[in-house]
Amino acid sequence: MQNNHHVGRLVRDVNFTVRGEKETKIAYFKLAINDLKDGKATYIDYIAFNKTAELIRDYVTDVGQVVEVEFVMRNHNYNDKNTGQKIYAMQNQVTQFRIYKSNPSSEKVAVQTQVAETQRTGMTDNDLPPYPDFNSNAFEYVEG
Numbered sequence: 583m584q585n586n587h588h589v590g591r592l593v594r595d596v597n598f599t600v601r602g603e604k605e606t607k608i609a610y611f612k613l614a615i616n617d618l619k620d621g622k623a624t625y626i627d628y629i630a631f632n633k634t635a636e637l638i639r640d641y642v643t644d645v646g647q648v649v650e651v652e653f654v655m656r657n658h659n660y661n662d663k664n665t666g667q668k669i670y671a672m673q674n675q676v677t678q679f680r681i682y683k684s685n686p687s688s689e690k691v692a693v694q695t696q697v698a699e700t701q702r703t704g705m706t707d708n709d710l711p712p713y714p715d716f717n718s719n720a721f722e723y724v725e726g
Contacts, residue, residue: 609635648682
């Protein structure tokens, strides 16, 4: 089995639902993954089940939040309710994820950015805030 790995930003709120007789918990969400070649984003859908789905519902809460996911690609086959036709699809099933949180130094960067946006007169590259530091202390590790 091949494990895959993406880091991206949450595009919209997580869709959490409970289905079936066994009350399977399911979380659907989409991340925007940067394409390093042309600078555009690729939007990829993910699904998580049971405990992982609950953790994603509880911790992946802000649109734009940076999330790292480890997932496996699975076949998903079902019959369309309207036509009865068999549908074949692939799902990216999340097995683990990490949430990148802002640390106190990056919160200062956000304040500096807001101040810089209100004072746009004569700003140079040296006046811009530094890039956030995504070191190991800047994220919370959650395993489902």
